[in-house]
Structure formats: structure tokens, C-alpha cells
Amino acid sequence: MNDFDLMRSLTQKNETKIVMLVMDGLGGLPRELGGPTELESAFTPHLDRLAREGMAGLLHPVGLGISPGSGPGHLGLFGYDPIECLIGRGVLEAVGIGLHLTNKDVAARGNFCTVDDSGVITDRRAGRISTEECARMVGLIEGITLPGVEITVKPVRDYRFALIFRGSGLSPHLSETDPQKTGAKPLRVEPQDDAEATSHTADLANQWVEKVRDAIKDQHPANMVTLRGWSKEPGLPTFEDIFKLKAAALAVYPMYKGLANLVGMTIIQGLANLEDQLRSLRENWDSYDFFFFHYKYTDSRGEDGDFDAKVKEIEKVDKIIPDILKLNPDVVVVTGDHSTPAVLKSHSWHPVPTLIWAPGTSRTNPDVTEFGETHCLRGVLGQFKGTDLMKLVTAYARRQAKYGA
Amino acid sequence: MNDFDLMRSLTQKNETKIVMLVMDGLGGLPRELGGPTELESAFTPHLDRLAREGMAGLLHPVGLGISPGSGPGHLGLFGYDPIECLIGRGVLEAVGIGLHLTNKDVAARGNFCTVDDSGVITDRRAGRISTEECARMVGLIEGITLPGVEITVKPVRDYRFALIFRGSGLSPHLSETDPQKTGAKPLRVEPQDDAEATSHTADLANQWVEKVRDAIKDQHPANMVTLRGWSKEPGLPTFEDIFKLKAAALAVYPMYKGLANLVGMTIIQGLANLEDQLRSLRENWDSYDFFFFHYKYTDSRGEDGDFDAKVKEIEKVDKIIPDILKLNPDVVVVTGDHSTPAVLKSHSWHPVPTLIWAPGTSRTNPDVTEFGETHCLRGVLGQFKGTDLMKLVTAYARRQAKYGA
Structure with missing residues (x-):
């Protein structure tokens, strides 16, 4: 049984709400040996709280040592094996x-x-x-x-x-x-x-x-x-087919709307910035189960090689976490489609700091007190492949039946 | 797409130099519960420095619970799946x-x-x-x-x-x-x-x-x-074909020259000891991209069941690290083809302490201050399969293009 069939056979509908916040190119590297990464340098009290209360880990979007493009990186987060589901450049x-x-x-x-x-x-x-x-x-x-x-x-x-x-x-x-x-x-x-x-x-x-x-x-x-x-359009099975999730994409850039569209998410149009995305999240809260919330500028500043500017972008996202929590989501995922360390000015192969916050189903995580690469290395989720994320997310959302009797 | 095709499509040439130092049978076990292993008992200031500055982890040459022979163990390190690429005893x-x-x-x-x-x-x-x-x-x-x-x-x-x-x-x-x-x-x-x-x-x-x-x-x-x-000779694709690396093997024992030859490395002949190998490394530095540097006696003393003698062999290798670093390698890998705990007097299934030292692309690793089994368990590389090592190595050597757009 392949992963799609497994998920199809196990996932079930319920009333839980899931927010997947993708900070593009989130993972980074220290400027000097032993120093903090961009995420570790940023003042992120709300993300730190989610990491403390939830489960942290490091995600390999495609596989060990592979630097993903945006397409493969997002496909992995969405649960589609980026090696098997290759999307052509055209x-x-x-x-x-x-x-x-x-x-x-x-x-x-x-x-x-x-x-x-x-x-x-x-x-x-x-x-x-x-x-x-x-x-x-x-x-x-x-x-x-x-x-x-x-x-x-x-x-x-x-x-x-x-x-x-x-x-x-x-x-x-x-x-x-x-x-x-x-x-x-x-x-x-x-x-x-x-x-x-x-x-x-x-x-x-x-x-x-x-x-x-x-x-x-x-x-x-x-x-x-x-x-x-x-x-050709790859003809992927839809997100709803595999995970039984009605999904909405809240993205500003066409590329990410396009990727979400390839897996059958509904694209919310006309969003120009974080405020638009937050407003749209509130407005659509009752209509969808799953929200893909994409933030581009962490990657952009990484590609620019501007460490401090990437730190500031991460801090901007941290500030919206309380607004998301006010909606009482059942599961909040924070991750990236790949790392974009400012010191490399490019996508990289380093695994991406990732957290799953799901009140009531989290193991104790005493070695994780903040959201960052080093703490995530000690986290309950360990190091795992991108395609496993949606299995974890649907599990934490209590949307999976037991496998076998 | 299989792993060979993936690596073929992603790897590219550049000027970086890679040294893979294989201490045969490196991994060990404590003599008594809670005690240090052979590697943890050895005084290894230079290896400790590489582990502190680089990335540490534990490598499963074939897979969890599998005790590799020299052939499968090395094939894994070289990026060839030892289950699929079985080499006959003849x-x-x-x-x-x-x-x-x-x-x-x-x-x-x-x-x-x-x-x-x-x-x-x-x-x-x-x-x-x-x-x-x-x-x-x-x-x-x-x-x-x-x-x-x-x-x-x-x-x-x-x-x-x-x-x-x-x-x-x-x-x-x-x-x-x-x-x-x-x-x-x-x-x-x-x-x-x-x-x-x-x-x-x-x-x-x-x-x-x-x-x-x-x-x-x-x-x-x-x-x-x-x-x-x-x-029959297994007809493996060559190291240069898959990774675009011109590779030289610096080994004393025929078995390891033979294994390197099966993957198309150039065998440097006439090396009798560590000094020969070091001299040959210097002499051939400009002519190759990748150096497989094999040291046999860590395994031999493990097979003998001589814990203290294995410790001494590890210390001998530690002393040559400064000479390797003087050549300004871009990536140094230190690993083994399997564990050979002196207390077992045989190859074992225990994962092998492994480090990748690559200045400028390493995450901070505060939980690792020395090279040894316990510290490697906390390392940034986590536990990983032998076949993933060359993906990581070519990534850290900046010899891989982004996967997908």
C-alpha cells in the first residue's frame, strides 16, 4: 500500500481546525561558528511558547542532503513525495x-x-x-x-x-x-x-x-x-481525497497559490500582505478544515544574504501568532519548505525547524524551551522526512483511525 | 527516480576537496555498563575539535540491526545500497x-x-x-x-x-x-x-x-x-559518473583497494602505513577531488578483543588530523564501515560515530564537545543510513544543485 492509499484508508473527518504556517526558507545557519541562526537570533516569544507546549523537530523536505526548490519543498510539506511527484519547469x-x-x-x-x-x-x-x-x-x-x-x-x-x-x-x-x-x-x-x-x-x-x-x-x-x-499538469490526487481536509491557501505570491492549486486547495485571491492573510483566515475560519498560510519574505531576505533582515521577517510572523491562537485552532504547524541561510544566500539542504502545537496530545518536551534549530534537534519529533508531516498533522488533529484491528 | 539518477542529476563539479577518513570498525561498546567505549576512552583532541566545529551523528552502514561485512559497509559509505549492490564472495x-x-x-x-x-x-x-x-x-x-x-x-x-x-x-x-x-x-x-x-x-x-x-x-x-x-564483477556505476568526483583511494590492504576499484576510484599503489598514506595525500592533493583514506588496525584490534590496543590505534589516527587540515580540505568526514566492539571481538550492528567537518555550512552543535558514541547521539546529523552519507558530503562540499525549481 502506498502512502496515499494508507492515508486515504485512515483519515476521517472531524471538526478540528489546522493551520500550517510556512515561513519560506525558515531554516538558517550561524554567522560565525557557535553563534545563533536567524531564527535563534529573532525575538519570538510566541513561537517559543508553541515549541515549549507542543512538539519540535527538524524536517527534511525532500531527503538528507537535498536542497529543495520551492515546488519539491512544498509538495513534501503537503504529503506528496517530491521525488515521485516531480513538477516540470514549464x-x-x-x-x-x-x-x-x-x-x-x-x-x-x-x-x-x-x-x-x-x-x-x-x-x-x-x-x-x-x-x-x-x-x-x-x-x-x-x-x-x-x-x-x-x-x-x-x-x-x-x-x-x-x-x-x-x-x-x-x-x-x-x-x-x-x-x-x-x-x-x-x-x-x-x-x-x-x-x-x-x-x-x-x-x-x-x-x-x-x-x-x-x-x-x-x-x-x-x-x-x-x-x-x-x-504537463501532474494530475496529483487532491488533498481532500487523501486527507479528507477541505483546504484553503492563504498566499500572496502566485507560485505558492499555484502549488496549492496543484493539490486541489481552494485559493483565496486578493491577499497582499500578512494583515490580508490574517483577515482572510478569520473570514474563512468556518468554511475550511485546513489553512496553508504562506510567508515569502523570510526566504527573500535569506536569498539576499541579509541575516538581520531575515531575523526581522521572522519577528513579524511571530507577532501574528496570538491572532491565530484567538481562533482556537486544534493544530498549529510552523515550518518551512527548505532552509535559506543568509550566509549561503541560497536554498540549502539543512533540515527545517518545525513545530506541531496540539493541546492535549503532546509529550513533555523539557529540553525545548524555544523555537530554533538547536532546540528542535532535541525535540520530540526528532528528524523526519517532509512527507511524514501530514501524517503527524492529521494524527495530532485526531483525524486518523487506528491502522488495523 | 532512483538514488543514482537523483545524484547524477544534481551533482556538479567545483574546486572543493573532500577527505573521507574511514577507521575500520570504529564504533565500539563499553567494557562495563555506563563506561566509555574505545573511542570515548581514547585521547583525541583533534577529532574532538572536528566534532565540535562540524556536524556529528551515528551512521548505520547497511541498516538498523545489520552487522556489515567490509564489502557492504564500504559500499554504503560510498553511496551504493549494499542490499541492492551485493558483491559475491568470489x-x-x-x-x-x-x-x-x-x-x-x-x-x-x-x-x-x-x-x-x-x-x-x-x-x-x-x-x-x-x-x-x-x-x-x-x-x-x-x-x-x-x-x-x-x-x-x-x-x-x-x-x-x-x-x-x-x-x-x-x-x-x-x-x-x-x-x-x-x-x-x-x-x-x-x-x-x-x-x-x-x-x-x-x-x-x-x-x-x-x-x-x-x-x-x-x-x-x-x-x-x-x-x-x-x-561476477557487479558492474557498478562509477563514483565519477554518479558524484562527478575524481576519487583516489589511499589504502594499505588489498581488500579496500579492491572495493574502491569496484566503484572506479584510482588506487594509489605502494602504501604501507599511515606516513605513506599522508605523503600520498599531499602528493596527489591537486589531482583528485575526493580521497578515501582507510585505516585498518582499529578493526583488527577490535577483532582481537583488545580494547586498550584499539584505543591506541584510534589515538594514532587522531595525531594525523592536523596534517590533513594543513592541506585546507573543504570537507573532512570521519567514520567507519561498521562497529567492531572489542568486547564482542567481531563486527557488530551498532551505528558508527560519524562527523562531517565543513567550515561555513555547519549548524551550532552545543551538545557535542567530543567525538564519541554518546556525543554523536546528540549531534546535528542524527542517526542516518550509510547511503545518505555521500548525499550529505556532496551537499556540504557545495557540489549539489537545487532539486527542482
Whole structure:
């Protein structure tokens, strides 16, 4: 029995309310050996209380030693094995700008690039054109049509755009056209298997590229495109199917709304900041069982390498904990989709400090008096894999039946 | 995606240098309840410093409760699942005396034994003849030839020898001839499947045994042989293929050179002791990314049941740590392929104290102030499987890309 079937067979509905607060890139590293991490430096009286009263541990979103991207990191938190449920770059890009994909869609990530008169790439990113310039370029190609397929092109950021073909009999098993270097021409899209659908889709893709070339050949600096990461919506079983949880996503950034959408959560639209998210949590409290509450800026400041700013972002989140507790949740989870230590300025493989607060079902935790990496190492939850989190959460929410008689 | 494919897709080259110091049979047990283990008894100021500054944990080379042989233990450290990548006894024996095998070879482990006039075994080990006597006996049979196959016989130790058939169309799926008791005749080699190659190889093996019988029937005490562990070189993907690491093995004993050779490491020849190994490490520093540095005598003294002597061997290794650090490695790993507690006089299943020292990417570890079983239990790495070690090592060496977008 796989994990999905196991959870399907065990989970049951009840009246409990669960809040999963994901502080993106939460885990960190000390600035100097023996010093505190970002989380350990932050003044977090409310998170410390939750760690003291609840259960703390360290979570490996994908596995030991693996640095997760946002997609795999969140899938792990949601209970989907990120190694088995790989989401293609094209889908992530589309989902990241809020596009909803169906099982008739094939998506690719596009780059605008610069080619010389002979068609050889001289700049793979067209001088990193601005998002505004990207939107203007998309305006020149979004009208391109091909028989039997509905085409969507949307600007993403800088030189990147999302491309979606919608139709029947399409396949994503296609090669990428980016030669990954300058001084070479863009490659043709080649089918990666022998299926009829695959050669059909490759033909469509090559025709589309031809038409794009004609449409923008006189533009500057972007006068050509490359396509990568052909993929389909992964068709994941829904959160409600697996866990019997009606789930709402309270996220500001499109990427995280998109990821929540892939697992069937309801996306609450129009949220711009923590205050919006809190208000929305209150307004929707009676309508859902599970709330995915995403905070982006802990990761952003980590990526910037700004230790002190990341500390401040953590402190901002700490201040909203009392407002969440006022709603009388049964389970509060605080975690991250990966670590983003400011000293590394990037996602890392270090396990993420995690707590599950669930009054009435917690073991005594005397070695944990605050929420931080070192205390979590001594916590009752130990070190565990991301995919185990939702098993623990549904258990602490008393939403699981006994396994076997 | 399996672990090899995952690592292949994530690892990347950089300039970092990694030293993996394997103290064979490192883990131990206290002499009396509550007392220190061998490692905890040893004065190891340099290893203690690495544990304090780095990350400590306990490694299960194969899995919980499994006592690994040298082959599986090392395969785990190298990132190869020892359950899936089983190396046959014949191959291990050949590799252990420095023979290089190809995919046209079938290897077996041979024992000289004593039979009476009716061919019944009276001593399965021929009175445990000396290695010298074994070599003399091999001299009597190494000239035996068979059509279409190249035959190699080499003495190993005491009554044991290695036998290799090289040719096309050979199969290792053969039964063993040792009846595992005295008072019975050696068994015939029987094919274990229906393949043509298998019955062909069984015929060859039986012909070879007949010729051996004739050649040594008048010798004493060894006048017959038994054959076990038919196997082929496992054809493992190389270390460089999986991890993109150019690796050198600095080992004194043939077995460990052989194991390193099976995963494609370069074997530095002619090393007789720690000083040789250190000198070779310095000389080869610029030519490789990864150094497997093996020390045998911690295991030997554990097998002897000599607690104090094992402590002294650990202290000898501690003294070379400063010399290793002078080379400015980016990552130093100290571990063992299994535990060999002196009180058990054998390999054991107890997890192995392990540290990863990697300046700049380590979490604070206040509960670990020295390198030993008890401190490692509180360490940041927790308890983990042998196959995860290389994932962690390549992560700490910054040689892994982010998984997914």
C-alpha cells in the first residue's frame, strides 16, 4: 500500500481546525561558528511558547542532503513525495503566474534571446530585458495561431515567459531548444518517444517557433526564443481525497497559490500582505478544515544574504501568532519548505525547524524551551522526512483511525 | 527516480576537496555498563575539535540491526545500497588480493581440504594449512588448462585461494561444492538456471575440479578443494559518473583497494602505513577531488578483543588530523564501515560515530564537545543510513544543485 492509499484508508473527518504556517526558507545557519541562526537570533516569544507546549523537530523536505526548490519543498510539506511527484519547469512557471492548467495542456518555459543574422545565439537572455519589455514582446507573439490547438503566452519576469498548448493528443516528451551556450543556433524540438502525440506536438512546437521567428526578427535586443521544461499538469490526487481536509491557501505570491492549486486547495485571491492573510483566515475560519498560510519574505531576505533582515521577517510572523491562537485552532504547524541561510544566500539542504502545537496530545518536551534549530534537534519529533508531516498533522488533529484491528 | 539518477542529476563539479577518513570498525561498546567505549576512552583532541566545529551523528552502514561485512559497509559509505549492490564472495576474495576483474570473469572462493581414500572430506580446511603451504599447493594447480577459458588461481590466506575463469559466455549462477560438513564428499557444481552459459560454466568447473583432484591427490594434508561464492564483477556505476568526483583511494590492504576499484576510484599503489598514506595525500592533493583514506588496525584490534590496543590505534589516527587540515580540505568526514566492539571481538550492528567537518555550512552543535558514541547521539546529523552519507558530503562540499525549481 502506498502512502496515499494508507492515508486515504485512515483519515476521517472531524471538526478540528489546522493551520500550517510556512515561513519560506525558515531554516538558517550561524554567522560565525557557535553563534545563533536567524531564527535563534529573532525575538519570538510566541513561537517559543508553541515549541515549549507542543512538539519540535527538524524536517527534511525532500531527503538528507537535498536542497529543495520551492515546488519539491512544498509538495513534501503537503504529503506528496517530491521525488515521485516531480513538477516540470514549464508547469511551475505557468502555475507560478497563476495560470490554471488542465490535463489537455502542455506547458514550456520560454526565454527571449538574441540571435545574429545567421540565427546563432549571441545572448541567451537578450540582455536580461525588463519585465515590461518582455510583456511588449509577448504582445507581438500572443496572436500566433496553429490549427487544432489553443495557445497561451504570458510574460513571467525579465526575459522569461510561459507557453501553453491546449488540445487533445498532446505530449510533453519533447527536447529543449536552448543549446545552453552562445555561438550555437536554437535547436529544433525533437520528440523523445515514438508516440504519435509526441511527434504531433513536436511539429506544432516547431511551427510555432518558426512563426515567432518571423514575427520578432526585426526587434531588438530580443529577436528569438528558446523553449525548456516541457511538462504537463501532474494530475496529483487532491488533498481532500487523501486527507479528507477541505483546504484553503492563504498566499500572496502566485507560485505558492499555484502549488496549492496543484493539490486541489481552494485559493483565496486578493491577499497582499500578512494583515490580508490574517483577515482572510478569520473570514474563512468556518468554511475550511485546513489553512496553508504562506510567508515569502523570510526566504527573500535569506536569498539576499541579509541575516538581520531575515531575523526581522521572522519577528513579524511571530507577532501574528496570538491572532491565530484567538481562533482556537486544534493544530498549529510552523515550518518551512527548505532552509535559506543568509550566509549561503541560497536554498540549502539543512533540515527545517518545525513545530506541531496540539493541546492535549503532546509529550513533555523539557529540553525545548524555544523555537530554533538547536532546540528542535532535541525535540520530540526528532528528524523526519517532509512527507511524514501530514501524517503527524492529521494524527495530532485526531483525524486518523487506528491502522488495523 | 532512483538514488543514482537523483545524484547524477544534481551533482556538479567545483574546486572543493573532500577527505573521507574511514577507521575500520570504529564504533565500539563499553567494557562495563555506563563506561566509555574505545573511542570515548581514547585521547583525541583533534577529532574532538572536528566534532565540535562540524556536524556529528551515528551512521548505520547497511541498516538498523545489520552487522556489515567490509564489502557492504564500504559500499554504503560510498553511496551504493549494499542490499541492492551485493558483491559475491568470489569477487570479494579476488578483489581482496588485488586482482582486477572484467565482465568476462567468473570468480569463486576456493578452500583446500582433506579427503580420505573414498573421497569423503575429513577436514574442510586441511588443518588450516599456512599461507606458504597454500601458495605451494596453488603452484601445483595453477598450470591446469581448459579449452576456451583463461584460468587464474591465486593463494589468499591460510587454506583459501581465489579462482577466476575468464572467457565469453560464462555465468556465475552455479552451486557451491562445499557440503559444509565432514563425512560427505564434495558436491558437483550444478547450474542454477537453464541458460546455456550456465551449464557450460558448470561443465568447465567440474572438469577443473577433476583435474585438480588428479594433480594433488597424493599431497598431504591438503588433497582436494571446495568452491564457493561464484560471482561476477557487479558492474557498478562509477563514483565519477554518479558524484562527478575524481576519487583516489589511499589504502594499505588489498581488500579496500579492491572495493574502491569496484566503484572506479584510482588506487594509489605502494602504501604501507599511515606516513605513506599522508605523503600520498599531499602528493596527489591537486589531482583528485575526493580521497578515501582507510585505516585498518582499529578493526583488527577490535577483532582481537583488545580494547586498550584499539584505543591506541584510534589515538594514532587522531595525531594525523592536523596534517590533513594543513592541506585546507573543504570537507573532512570521519567514520567507519561498521562497529567492531572489542568486547564482542567481531563486527557488530551498532551505528558508527560519524562527523562531517565543513567550515561555513555547519549548524551550532552545543551538545557535542567530543567525538564519541554518546556525543554523536546528540549531534546535528542524527542517526542516518550509510547511503545518505555521500548525499550529505556532496551537499556540504557545495557540489549539489537545487532539486527542482
